[in-house]
Every structure is written in structure tokens, then in C-alpha cells.
Amino acid sequence: MVQQVAAPVDRVVGPVAGLRQRKKQRTRCQLLEAAQKLFLRQGYARTTVDEITAAVDVSQRTFFRYFANKEQVALALMEDGADDFVDYLRARPSHENPLQALRAATRETWESRDISEPGASPATAALEIFQLIECTPTLLAAYLHRLAEQQQLIAEVLAEREGVDPAVDLRPRVLAAVFSAVGRTAQHEWAAGVAGRGVDVEDLVQVLDRHFDQLGPALTADWR
Amino acid sequence: MVQQVAAPVDRVVGPVAGLRQRKKQRTRCQLLEAAQKLFLRQGYARTTVDEITAAVDVSQRTFFRYFANKEQVALALMEDGADDFVDYLRARPSHENPLQALRAATRETWESRDISEPGASPATAALEIFQLIECTPTLLAAYLHRLAEQQQLIAEVLAEREGVDPAVDLRPRVLAAVFSAVGRTAQHEWAAGVAGRGVDVEDLVQVLDRHFDQLGPALTADWR
DNA sequence: TCACAATATGTCAGCTACTGACACTTGGCA
DNA sequence: TGCCAAGTGTCAGTAGCTGACATATTGTGA
Numbered sequence: 001m002v003q004q005v006a007a008p009v010d011r012v013v014g015p016v017a018g019l020r021q022r023k024k025q026r027t028r029c030q031l032l033e034a035a036q037k038l039f040l041r042q043g044y045a046r047t048t049v050d051e052i053t054a055a056v057d058v059s060q061r062t063f064f065r066y067f068a069n070k071e072q073v074a075l076a077l078m079e080d081g082a083d084d085f086v087d088y089l090r091a092r093p094s095h096e097n098p099l100q101a102l103r104a105a106t107r108e109t110w111e112s113r114d115i116s117e118p119g120a121s122p123a124t125a126a127l128e129i130f131q132l133i134e135c136t137p138t139l140l141a142a143y144l145h146r147l148a149e150q151q152q153l154i155a156e157v158l159a160e161r162e163g164v165d166p167a168v169d170l171r172p173r174v175l176a177a178v179f180s181a182v183g184r185t186a187q188h189e190w191a192a193g194v195a196g197r198g199v200d201v202e203d204l205v206q207v208l209d210r211h212f213d214q215l216g217p218a219l220t221a222d223w224r
Numbered sequence: 225m226v227q228q229v230a231a232p233v234d235r236v237v238g239p240v241a242g243l244r245q246r247k248k249q250r251t252r253c254q255l256l257e258a259a260q261k262l263f264l265r266q267g268y269a270r271t272t273v274d275e276i277t278a279a280v281d282v283s284q285r286t287f288f289r290y291f292a293n294k295e296q297v298a299l300a301l302m303e304d305g306a307d308d309f310v311d312y313l314r315a316r317p318s319h320e321n322p323l324q325a326l327r328a329a330t331r332e333t334w335e336s337r338d339i340s341e342p343g344a345s346p347a348t349a350a351l352e353i354f355q356l357i358e359c360t361p362t363l364l365a366a367y368l369h370r371l372a373e374q375q376q377l378i379a380e381v382l383a384e385r386e387g388v389d390p391a392v393d394l395r396p397r398v399l400a401a402v403f404s405a406v407g408r409t410a411q412h413e414w415a416a417g418v419a420g421r422g423v424d425v426e427d428l429v430q431v432l433d434r435h436f437d438q439l440g441p442a443l444t445a446d447w448r
Numbered sequence: 449t450c451a452c453a454a455t456a457t458g459t460c461a462g463c464t465a466c467t468g469a470c471a472c473t474t475g476g477c478a
Numbered sequence: 479t480g481c482c483a484a485g486t487g488t489c490a491g492t493a494g495c496t497g498a499c500a501t502a503t504t505g506t507g508a
Contacts, residue, residue, distance in 0.1 A: 061488080065486080171441055288495065463497105
């Protein structure tokens with residue numbers, strides 16, 4: 001099975017970039033939208049690739065040229081934020097310590113998404129996808145895997161930022177691991193808690209903060 | 225797809241427990257062994273379920289009654305340790321603080337495995353499987369998913385141990401997340417580092433300790 | 449000890465994800 | 479205009495996984 005990267009799709013291509021490129025991006029976009037709609041309406045497992053391709057009127061083979069597998073479509077819907085995050089992290093002022101920078105970059109990522117999102121409710125889409133992932137074992141597994149890769153990248157950025165050698169110094173990797181784990185725990189809680197009431201990015205940011213604030217106390221000698 | 229638990233196989237059944245039970249355990253065991261051999265010899269992806277069942281001479285359908293999917297066979301080879309861990313954690317003296325207890329339980333888990341293992345090299349088998357998982361994306365994803373479940377359990381045990389309400393107090397979940405993440409990072413490093421030289425459990429325990437020791441420094445204000 | 453119930457297993461038919469090979473079309477460019 | 483490269487469709491096939499149903503095999507109460 002061994003996953004392999006599907007066509008890179010020449011990420012973030014400028015306004016005009018040849019008809020060919022534009023067509024490609026459009027197809028990809030259509031596939032994403034169709035998939036999202038179907039997944040959210042009838043669930044991930046009950047949606048076949050054939051249904052998605054039928055909605056866009058392309059062959060199944062084409063689908064698999066854009067996405068390595070069915071999971072990747074679902075994940076792609078979340079992924080825009082992940083790339084931004086690393087950029088934000090790199091851009092944090094150097095006087096911030098690693099954990100501060102990570103926390104700030106997280107906040108920036110979510111807040112920027114809140115504004116830029118075009119649809120009616122801002123982060124609602126992200127949340128819906130997130131919940132879909134959370135309650136679909138296969139998808140969750142793939143998502144966790146993606147996070148692990150992301151984590152590696154974060155460690156590298158941290159090492160570079162602080163000017164330490166990532167081959168020797170364990171701190172970048174350890175912190176990246178801790179950060180990812182706590183961040184995910186927070187997201188998990190948030191997604192579970194939102195349930196009925198409306199989706200609010202400010203809400204998520206607060207939940208994240210509360211979790212990170214517990215990092216010290218949790219590691220502390222005595223809980224009682 | 226939605227994973228579902230295959231037959232529970234009535235875990236750790238006593239010496240004699242009816243012919244039926246024994247037969248079942250034997251079949252399961254044979255499947256595990258055949259799978260392990262094939263996976264290690266020719267890789268996970270290049271091993272088909274049919275090959276495994278052929279080696280044991282049962283039908284494919286039977287295979288899927290024992291394991292929800294192909295991944296689960298591979299994971300099952302690691303999993304014995306995971307169950308032990310929780311038992312060890314529960315048994316740690318209550319004067320230890322949470323992190324101490326977690327670290328001690330980890331050490332116990334690995335050291336016990338070192339002795340009890342029957343084969344020639346003790347933890348060699350575990351390592352080989354671990355490396356197999358590590359370099360097979362599909363498997364790694366499933367493994368991470370399993371870890372996440374395990375993490376939840378750990379959080380519950382911690383909350384109980386410390387007498388805090390897991391619904392309100394974030395510390396158990398946060399610590400469980402941190403612990404899992406750092407533990408995995410350590411395992412990852414270890415598996416990567418062992419490569420040529422022989423496998424040694426003492427080695428792994430040391431790597432784990434070094435990583436946990438970096439937890440404080442990594443979260444510390446200034447790295448420079 | 450002999451049924452009968454419960455449980456394992458096998459068989460078969462079928463769905464769906466995914467892939468390689470090859471032919472065809474279309475956009476980019478000299 | 480005409481060629482090359484890149485994108486797409488078609489087809490045939492493999493592999494994971496499932497439901498339904500028939501068949502054995504084991505446990506058990508009369």
C-alpha cells in the first residue's frame with residue numbers, strides 16, 4: 001500500500017499561470033468541494049470515490065492522480081492551516097522563547113483563518129471537518145500521522161530559531177512533541193465541547209491557552 | 225470502513241479453559257507468528273492476507289474474524305506491552321508523583337519484557353516490529369491511533385491515582401499527552417539509532433530517561 | 449450418552465480502494 | 479503550424495474487507 005505523494009499541484013500559484021495550471025487547480029478544488037459536501041452529508045465511509053468523481057465528472061483514475069488516497073482529500077480540507085503555522089512560527093520575534101513562539105503562532109494561525117474564510121460561519125467548516133476526522137478511525141489515524149510529520153518540521157524550525165544542533169540537542173524534538181500533543185488534546189476537547197452552541201475561534205484559542213497553561217502544573221511534583 | 229473490534233479472544237485465559245478456547249488461541253497465535261515472519265521477511269505491503277492464511281491453512285474469512293484488518297495483526301505483535309504498562313502504572317506507590325510513576329512504569333514494562341521474552345535476543349522482536357511500523361506509513365498511522373486511545377486510558381488512571389476529577393481537571397489529560405508524545409519520540413530515536421549494533425533494553429530505557437530529563441529544559445524560558 | 453444449542457469455520461459472491469499500461473486529447477511553444 | 483509534454487480516460491486486474499448462508503465442532507443438560 002505504501003502511501004506516495006500525489007501530484008504536488010504546484011502550491012499557491014499566482015493569479016494567472018497558464019491555462020493548464022488553472023485547469024488543474026480548478027479540478028482539484030472541485031474535487032475537494034464535492035468531497036467535503038458528500039463527506040459531511042453522508043459520512044466518510046459511506047461516500048465512495050466514484051460518487052466524488054461523478055459529481056465533478058472526471059474519471060476515478062484522475063482522482064487518484066490528485067490525491068494519493070481517499071483519506072488525503074479529507075485531510076487536504078484541514079491542511080491549509082498547517083502550512084501557515086510554520087510560516088507564522090518562523091516569523092515570530094526572536095526574543096520570544098520557544099514555547100511562547102509556538103503558542104503565539106498557534107493563535108495567529110487560527111485568528112487569520114477566522115477572517116480570511118469566505119463562507120458564512122468562519123471556522124465552522126474547519127470544525128465540521130475536524131469532527132468528521134475525529135469520529136472516523138481511519139481518518140483520525142491518517143491525521144495523526146500527518147501531525148507527526150508536521151511535528152518533525154516544527155522541531156527543525158525550533159532548532160534553527162534557537163541556533164541549536166537538532167542532531168544532538170533533544171530539546172527541539174521534545175518540545176515539538178509536547179506542543180503537538182497538548183495542542184491536539186486541546187483541539188479534541190474543543191471539538192467535543194462545542195457540540196450544540198455556535199462555533200467561535202476565540203473559544204478555541206481560549207481552550208488552547210487553558211491547556212498550555214496546565215503544562216507547568218501537570219509536570220509539577222505534587223498535584224494535591 | 226469504520227474499524228470494529230474483532231473477536232476479543234478472551235484475553236489471558238488460564239492454563240486450561242475448554243478445548244474451544246485453546247484452539248482459538250492457538251489459531252490466533254499461529255496467525256500472528258506467520259504474519260510476523262512474512263512481514264519481516266518481505267515487508268508489510270508485499271505480504272497479502274492470503275499468504276498469511278495459507279501459511280496457517282485457514283480461510284481468509286477466518287483471518288478477518290480474528291483481526292479487524294491487516295494492520296491489527298502487525299500492531300498486535302507490539303501490544304502485549306501496552307496492557308502491562310497500565311497495570312504497572314496502577315501498581316506504583318502513591319507517594320510517587322504522576323510523572324515519576326509514569327517513568328517508573330515505563331521502565332518496568334520494558335525490563336519485564338526483557339526477561340520474559342523466550343526467543344534468543346530478548347527485545348529484538350519488539351524492535352524489529354517497531355521498525356517495521358516506523359517505516360510503513362499505513363502501519364504507523366494505525367499505531368499512532370492506538371497510542372491515542374492508550375493515552376486516554378492513561379489519563380483516567382492518573383486522575384484516579386491523584387483523586388482529581390478528570391472531567392474538570394485538565395492535568396491528567398495534559399500529562400498523558402505529554403508523556404505519550406515524549407515516550408514516542410524517545411522510541412523513535414532509539415529505533416533509528418540502534419541500526420547496526422545489537423538491541424539492548426537497557427539502552428532503550430536510557431534513551432527514554434534522557435528524553436524525559438529534557439522535558440524541564442525544553443519548556444524552560446531560555447534555551448541559550 | 450444423546451440430542452440440541454452455541455460457536456467456529458469455510459465458501460461464495462460482491463463492493464470498493466487503488467494501480468499499471470496504454471491510447472487519446474489538449475495546452476504550451478518554437 | 480506542428481511538435482512535445484502534460485493531463486485525462488479506459489480497461490483490466492489485485493487486494494482488503496464484508497454479509498449471508500451452509501457446515502462442522504464443541505459444550506451441556508436431560
